[in-house]
Amino acid sequence: MILSLKKTMVPVFLLLFFILAGFGIKEQIANNQEKIQLSDEDSVWDIYEKLGKIKINQVNSEIEGVSAEKGKDIIHTGSSSKQNGKGSTGNQSPYFKCTACHNTEKEFSDLSDISAQNRLDYAEDHNLPFLQGSSFYGIINRVTYYNDDYQKKYGHIPIIKASNTDLRKAIQLCATQCAQGRELDDWEIESVIAYYWTLGLRLKDLSLSDNDRNKIEESINQKSKQSEAIQLIEARFLSKSPAHFAEDKAFEKMESSVMENKERFQNGKKIYERSCLHCHKNKRYSFFSLDKSRYSFNNLMTRTKAGGMGSIHKITRHGTWPLAGKRAYMPLYPTEKLSEDQLDDLRIYIENMSEGKDLSKSK
Numbered sequence: 001m002i003l004s005l006k007k008t009m010v011p012v013f014l015l016l017f018f019i020l021a022g023f024g025i026k027e028q029i030a031n032n033q034e035k036i037q038l039s040d041e042d043s044v045w046d047i048y049e050k051l052g053k054i055k056i057n058q059v060n061s062e063i064e065g066v067s068a069e070k071g072k073d074i075i076h077t078g079s080s081s082k083q084n085g086k087g088s089t090g091n092q093s094p095y096f097k098c099t100a101c102h103n104t105e106k107e108f109s110d111l112s113d114i115s116a117q118n119r120l121d122y123a124e125d126h127n128l129p130f131l132q133g134s135s136f137y138g139i140i141n142r143v144t145y146y147n148d149d150y151q152k153k154y155g156h157i158p159i160i161k162a163s164n165t166d167l168r169k170a171i172q173l174c175a176t177q178c179a180q181g182r183e184l185d186d187w188e189i190e191s192v193i194a195y196y197w198t199l200g201l202r203l204k205d206l207s208l209s210d211n212d213r214n215k216i217e218e219s220i221n222q223k224s225k226q227s228e229a230i231q232l233i234e235a236r237f238l239s240k241s242p243a244h245f246a247e248d249k250a251f252e253k254m255e256s257s258v259m260e261n262k263e264r265f266q267n268g269k270k271i272y273e274r275s276c277l278h279c280h281k282n283k284r285y286s287f288f289s290l291d292k293s294r295y296s297f298n299n300l301m302t303r304t305k306a307g308g309m310g311s312i313h314k315i316t317r318h319g320t321w322p323l324a325g326k327r328a329y330m331p332l333y334p335t336e337k338l339s340e341d342q343l344d345d346l347r348i349y350i351e352n353m354s355e356g357k358d359l360s361k362s363k
């Protein structure tokens with residue numbers, strides 16, 4: 001009797017076991033499907049979407065022939081294959097490539113500290129040019145363009161005003177005004193945006209603390225506190241490139257202790273090499289040639305003392321204007337792109353070099 005009860009109980013237990021185990025597995029599968037683990041390569045926009053933010057500046061892929069490769073070619077070489085893929089378009093500008101004034105790499109170790117010196121140090125460590133325009137890296141994570149003094153000073157010009165909040169207009173404005181070239185077609189602008197999407201910020205760029213990263217992960221998985229999570233991300237980079245212009249200052253004699261400061265000389269040298277020579281060496285983007293000869297430094301120093309448009313104080317703060325018809329011009333440096341201290345460092349370098357004193361070689 002007892003034996004037969006045991007015998008019938010075995011299949012019942014087994015059945016119960018399988019049912020329970022089955023539930024367990026089902027639950028595990030459900031959990032695994034939901035739990036999202038963030039990885040370094042995740043794009044900031046994908047994380048935003050998971051937190052409920054609506055994407056802006058999406059590529060309109062209904063336009064025929066749009067591709068990130070074409071956009072990349074336009075930015076780096078000035079032309080691309082045509083909309084139908086056959087042959088090549090004409091050059092966008094006879095004077096410039098977009099990369100004359102814009103990098104396409106990350107420019108800061110900490111994207112929430114965009115000081116000009118942080119940018120120069122990063123350029124030195126990563127062998128990048130140091131330019132007047134902001135990098136296209138992370139541009140799809142920014143929401144306004146031609147900010148602050150660009151708007152204050154030129155906001156009365158309709159396309160500059162419109163460019164403040166419209167990336168497509170900002171691209172067209174820069175193609176025709178900065179690069180002094182032809183207008184881009186709509187498929188070309190869309191291709192540039194498609195390329196920009198390949199340069200979007202990634203999670204690793206934000207250098208989040210483990211704690212903050214966990215909070216963001218939790219927020220996604222539990223679908224709670226999304227706006228707090230978004231704020232944690234937003235605190236780690238700027239959603240615009242600030243731009244403040246400075247007045248040019250008059251030439252004044254510098255104290256010899258300042259003039260002999262090797263660190264400042266070295267900093268000025270970096271600016272000269274990574275910025276001025278980027279465009280002026282061998283007349284790459286300009287008819288005015290600069291190099292590291294005594295002649296170049298003397299020329300700059302004489303004009304700086306004279307205080308005319310060729311003075312380094314005037315040229316950096318005002319740039320030049322495209323005079324009478326289309327031609328190359330030099331954009332000004334906002335203080336975010338060249339600080340007042342850095343401009344002094346540049347002067348210290350140029351003045352010493354014009355006197356044959358290379359402080360990087362002296363003990």
Ligand code: HEC
Pocket residue numbers: 075092096097098099100101102132133134135139142144145146147167170171174175178179192240241243329330331332
């Ligand atoms: C001669 C220099 C120069 C050239 C060439 C140039 N740009 Fe610019 N561009 C600038 C400057 C200066 C700004 C000012 C705002 C900034 O970048 O911070 C700017 C701004 C922009 C902005 C808005 C960026 C922002 O965050 O405010 C976009 C987009 C842009 N340029 C696209 C282009 C494209 C596309 C090309 C090539 C077709 C190009 N630029 C060529 C100098 C240049």
Ligand code: HEC
Pocket residue numbers: 100101131132271272275276277278279280285286287288309310311312315316320328329330331346
């Ligand atoms: C984005 C490219 C670019 C950069 C960077 C640049 N320049 Fe220029 N610069 C030009 C262009 C273009 C002109 C206009 C002259 C021409 O070619 O017609 C010019 C003009 C000048 C002139 C006036 C030349 C003349 O004949 O009157 C001086 C001086 C000058 N630049 C110095 C500098 C110094 C110093 C730096 C670094 C702080 C610098 N430039 C950085 C492109 C650039």
